[in-house]
Amino acid sequence: WDEPIIFQLSEPGHRGILLPCAGSEVEAEVGDGLSSIPSSMRRTDLPELPEMGQLQVLRHFNHLAQENLGVDYNIDIGQGTCTMKYSPKVNEGFVSSHKVADIHPCQDQSTVQGALEIMYLLGECFKEICGLDYFSMQPGGGSHGALAMASMVKAYFRDKGEDRDEVITTFYSHPADAAVPIAKGFKVTVLPPDEDGLPDLDAFKAALSERTAAIFFTNPEDTGIFNSRIKEFTGLAKAAGALCCYDQANANGLLGIARAKEADFDLSFFNLHKTFASPHGCGGPATGLVAARDYLRDYLPAPLVVKNGDTYSLDWDLPKSCGKVKSFYGTLPSIIRAYAWIMSLGADGLKEASMIAILNNNYVMKKLLAIKGLSMAYPHHGARIEQVRYSWGKMKEDTGFGTGDVQRRIADFGTHYWSSHEPWVIPEPCTIEPSESYSKEDLDEYCAILERISYECYNEPETIKGAPHNSTIHHVDHDVLDDPTRWAITWKAYKKKYDGYFNKK
């Protein structure tokens, strides 16, 4: 499809949907409604939205959908750290039911017992999954989970009367583990990796002080290496009076195997859209479920879901709470999907998911490391958990083509590939996370694509240079995006800056 911008499809007077009409009797009673609006606030020009029939709107967005790639359409293992696993379709039926889609947050609690029960039951499951005690499902994603943790750390020390304003995180933790505490007003120290790729213990000791409020660690880190010494870190942190916050975004290799509890973390968050199979939705809505030890219950975002007898209710009585991070109580659809996914697997199945995720990752690792020009960081860690950060550094040296070139070319094979979180310390990085959802044949096919691209880089440079060849669009001029006189963030701005196809006015 060479799909126009939607405004180009507008035809005068066309309608995509009608509204219920109050009818002439009501109009006779109260007038047209609009004339009662104070004139200074009455909008008389209509917003210049497109005017289209319903089929025309549907077709447009269907065409855009077909120009997009989800887990349902490709072997989505190239977006490492994202855990692009299968989101079971059966769960979509629960979420789209009016019993979930059409309930209001202020309804009497007797009319939303189903929603509350599932939130409660999901918490009960997480008691086992992470070993901690109380839960909030308010955060809308992983970074938001980090915000909740950072806010709880603030609230905790405020309550204790301690003035601590530093956070320590690690280089291969998720970007949010640094960014969120910074945004929350903490000073953040990022520990460099040691020669094993793990956070440097000496640097950690040096950074730790009575100013340290918390550590924010991801484990395994984005290299796929599990920090075996994690308990040393949490132990030192606790000794220094800091709280230990666990970013569990990379939990997909740990279910039933290793938990926050055994590693002595105080707080933790999980991405229900990664590990627990809620779909990513192009980037949310999602849930970053936060888990806390019993002694931190009071600081969780209010309200919590509690059970009294057979009745579930919202407990707002948390005077020391860190406050709220999101309106109302959380993203119910991902909560329900996560619960349903856990229930469809059970304890054995969850552990099997992690075990196979690990198996798949190590399989792909062995296959990929046989590809010319591709290596991995910290190669002496022979076995990885659920993902691996690789490097095309050698190929870049040999051919001039690096990870960005692979990324452009792989679109031609109908699949994804993501370089890696910035900053790039590992040269020309890419991160592959096979998860448990893909079959051996899927993994073989993906590896074969990377092998083919490596071959092309070494032997058919022209193919790489012109890529993508089969994509909807060709090379995008990125300079525009950093130039205020040329970027156009909306169609309205485009029309002000340009005539026709990018003819500057």
Added chain:
Amino acid sequence: WDEPIIFQLSEPGHRGILLPCAGSEVEAEVGDGLSSIPSSMRRTDLPELPEMGQLQVLRHFNHLAQENLGVDYNIDIGQGTCTMKYSPKVNEGFVSSHKVADIHPCQDQSTVQGALEIMYLLGECFKEICGLDYFSMQPGGGSHGALAMASMVKAYFRDKGEDRDEVITTFYSHPADAAVPIAKGFKVTVLPPDEDGLPDLDAFKAALSERTAAIFFTNPEDTGIFNSRIKEFTGLAKAAGALCCYDQANANGLLGIARAKEADFDLSFFNLHKTFASPHGCGGPATGLVAARDYLRDYLPAPLVVKNGDTYSLDWDLPKSCGKVKSFYGTLPSIIRAYAWIMSLGADGLKEASMIAILNNNYVMKKLLAIKGLSMAYPHHGARIEQVRYSWGKMKEDTGFGTGDVQRRIADFGTHYWSSHEPWVIPEPCTIEPSESYSKEDLDEYCAILERISYECYNEPETIKGAPHNSTIHHVDHDVLDDPTRWAITWKAYKKKYDGYFNKK
């Protein structure tokens, strides 16, 4: 996608879904269940179905779906006679509800009042739409509607004790109007078109006799020409003692305008999947609703839906009934969609749909007739109803390219084009039916595609010869399809006949 045949994706031991398990307690009670099957009937080898994970199955069929074109994806006006109109998405919610999807035909009628009520109310709507009196929704499609009519004709004359075994239809009526009566044991006369393209009245008079059981007429015929003299035909038929059966497959230009009643038909059927917006589903399931005059009620397929007070029930008491044409009562999903569609438009909206379908058709006609090499049959009929049969006869003479070549090429533009029902009397035909669902811009775009192809036929023959260029597949070898030693109707047969890619064993 270059999607393999599903059997090629099988991996040993993989599962797409699990079954509920009765559990070990039940097994302890009754054993494994299988050993109680008489050994001669016990299948011990498993059927060689593919073994795949759920995501792998989903992805395969998603890829196939993306290699398919529905109304939701293209300007689907090139499948003339099919009335490819928009099927409103809101109606899909009703149909997928368990209140519709998961009800059993033998349930106590008190538990299916909703289903019966809609069947009844839809009949009430059709009383207005066609002017006839009683309805059966049993037939599963248009041809099936014709079968019901033919069976009723049989039952009627059997009941009357008359021995009539001939049916008269017309050349531009749907193929089923000849094929179905033939299959039902009638002798069928097909009236040739006169110079106006309408059924020849003299030929009709000649064919009519005391052997004539019925006439099966489509109107407007597939040329889009309305037979103005239809009442002469029905009058003559009735005078000869025959029943008049109306194939209303082309009703999309007639709603609220012209009806079976005014044209004196006795029986009629409507395609709920064409005119009444139930989607075509790649070719069914569908409904060919049959309508009858009050004096033919007794011959309708049993049961009928009746209303007593506020209660709806199935009336099986039709001793003269033609029997049944389908198990149970009909295709509830299309019945519900049709009812919902009618209710979303009302009387004014239905008529507007027809009026705009006519407007769109005449607009497209004027634009297409300006294209080089394209003409229409019976050009002196200046205004058409809802479709037009065109001819590329001139272009074929000029360039050697005909309707089949246009058909191959148009796939490259991401849309459909259908030559026409056989036999082709109009040379190199195609039939375009714009319906009311497409916007002016849609129609302009489609016309521009045909204009472009005409240009290519005249000026860039190589482009046409190699077409399709962008389709998933290239030219198919059709000879295989008529050769018993080479066709392969199943993968099992393929493996017997071939090794690898069509290497004959």
Added chain:
Amino acid sequence: MSCCRKIVHPYIPNSSPETKKEILDFIGADSIEELLVDIPQELRMKGDMDLPEPCLSEAELCRHMDSILEKNTSVRQAISFLGAGCYSHQVPAIVDEIISSGEFLTAYAGEPYEDHGRFQAMFEYQSMMAELLDVDVCNVPTYDGAQAAGNALRMASRIVGRKTVIMAGAINPDRRKVVETYLDSILSIKTVGYDGETGLVDLKDLSEKLDETVAAVFVENPTYLGAIETQGQTISEMAHKIGAMFVVFVDPSSLGVLQPPSRYGADISCGDIQPLGIHMHYGTGGGFIATADDPKIVEEYPSRLFSVAPTSHGEWGFGDVLWERTSFANRDSCKEFVGTHAALWGIAAGVYLATMGPKGMEDLGREIMQRSLYAKKLLSSVPGVKVDRFKSTSFKEFVVDLNGTGKTVEELNRYLLDKGIFGGKDISKEFPELGQAALYCVTEMVSPRDIETLVEAIRSFVE
């Protein structure tokens, strides 16, 4: 409440006055009315259709439809033991996902180039059915199993060149009525009963009625009353001996654990694919016909048959086998007709079979067997209730005989309904010789607990 605004309908974009005028101007007409010249006034409808006030917004339409559909009680809201030709089985969510995709749902009849996916999906459906049935040819779905049965018998008649068929054993009466419609005026039907002791085909009756005018012998397996017909091989030999064909209507959900008809001599297998992942929808269906890859038989199929075919570039191509055979190509001298049948259900069944795989089909058979046995065992403990009316093994369905309880099926079913249970189908009118009898169906959707609930309820009713 009538709407007080001017309507441009979302489904009729060009009803916008601006667009309407633009188009009329281009055509050179003043009104659409002018385009109706060919429709004489006497054929015009007088006045407006008298239809209910429409629900112009989706919100109003949903409220209206919900208020009606709410009156239905679905099997998700009850415990159901109904079968008799329409079955509640597990429908994998991905089946619904795929058949509700706009690409398949709203497509129709494109060519192999732009509708490649549909052709391949249908070929795969045919192929998976062929594995289940152990045959080489299977058709694109017919309207339902009943049509498939009718078609199969007509095919047999043309192949053998005879005009009588025998329908033998306990046959689904609803289905039989449809078959009669298909055969009416073309073929005549002789009926062979079932053996009162076993519930299987009465071989004696069959051998008496079988003669050289007979084109085909038709049986159901399992029979309507649920028995696994074990005499297939014998019947097949009897039929073949006099040159008749053997046609078996089979429940495909049984074929993970029961032998397919082709293995006990069936020349044509047919049946309904509804059990294969298709919701019941108050009785829908889709039929299959399956045979050997014999051109004499293939010639006689009324349905479309998709074959794989090579392309110039080495992809998997597809097309219609023997197109000239169909009524699409050859309406004036066709043998039967084809049209819009039930393609989407074929795609559904294909997705279902791929999702189930061989082990899924075996598990299905096992679960049905175990649960049926469990139900029969518990039911037989209720005083006066008998489940061993026939000395044969049942699959999925079986007869519950209430004659010993002094109650009618109707009474029992009314009692059960109040408790949220849909009791088995009352067959006391269809099979008066059985007295007060009901046909119970137990699929994998009926849990052991459901069975216990049923039995407790029946016990409290009869005691």
Added chain:
Amino acid sequence: MSCCRKIVHPYIPNSSPETKKEILDFIGADSIEELLVDIPQELRMKGDMDLPEPCLSEAELCRHMDSILEKNTSVRQAISFLGAGCYSHQVPAIVDEIISSGEFLTAYAGEPYEDHGRFQAMFEYQSMMAELLDVDVCNVPTYDGAQAAGNALRMASRIVGRKTVIMAGAINPDRRKVVETYLDSILSIKTVGYDGETGLVDLKDLSEKLDETVAAVFVENPTYLGAIETQGQTISEMAHKIGAMFVVFVDPSSLGVLQPPSRYGADISCGDIQPLGIHMHYGTGGGFIATADDPKIVEEYPSRLFSVAPTSHGEWGFGDVLWERTSFANRDSCKEFVGTHAALWGIAAGVYLATMGPKGMEDLGREIMQRSLYAKKLLSSVPGVKVDRFKSTSFKEFVVDLNGTGKTVEELNRYLLDKGIFGGKDISKEFPELGQAALYCVTEMVSPRDIETLVEAIRSFVE
């Protein structure tokens, strides 16, 4: 009831023993356990997780989930007058169709080449919001409107270089709590009340608190209590005079009939897109921030901003504006953070706005106004019930004052609930100065008949 078969899970294809072995052989390991070398035993979980028996089949899972979810009563099963930051509006079916498509639902973070559709859809969303708001820049959605408000105030603080903000008028208390979390430790908040007579911002209080430490003045329009804030221009001038920015939280569903904030001086508009075609889901949301196309402001957005860009072949290309600005690119010195937020809701809102079009948005505003007026008119006829607590015009929500009835809101709501009516939100604790008061919300989903039903019920309760 425990399953008695060995499980190969459909979601974990390689759990098939055959495949597992093949892979282990390739790796050269005997068991997966071997691959866990880096996880010391002391960190391992001891024993198995104690989770409930799973529902391994979809059928069992559906039964389990249905049995829980059944306990919810949705607004489709009741008449609801609840609002307070989450709204029941008509959601066009095509919105659900598109956002439930696997292509959008299961995608994440691809590049412009293979995820072109997502980029374009998001650009179109931004663009349609910009039309509604009459601005040139709008962001990719934040988690919710509350976050958007927090972000907007932090942006203002950075732009102006001051650390205090004023929240003025009747503010949604739930939202305010979230904003406080975003501002905590970074900015301080001063509160300005509302005018007891009009319900609008107390200008006197504002002018007293407004000084040159103030970075921004924040108001809601309509206010939490439903009033259309008509003093926007004045407040804007007051703020601008001392160099502060004016931030307005606006209900986008009002913008077909109400002026957008940019036209009465707002420097930053923000709000929640939930009213634009997104189901309530027990309180979901997605936030927008919209401003002029000023690089100084654009620099301060925390969110992704997609721009259209040319390609080498003349298609519409897309990309991230000022990528280096985001915490993705620059985590260690970021100003705020970005992550997985609510992109799918942005696509939903885009589809909604395209479906509604200009006339749909106007009709929406008109329907809300007419129905609210009708509700207020009927309610005011009930003895003791007052709807004119504030002398201002309301949009969609208004305060129902029960003080004259001698009853509490809690009592009334319990009574209404028994009749299938969700009465307005009890705000007597949030706003004790109003006594027994409830916040009623009337959208286009509430029919005139629903309003009559409500009023009859209230009348019968108070009389």
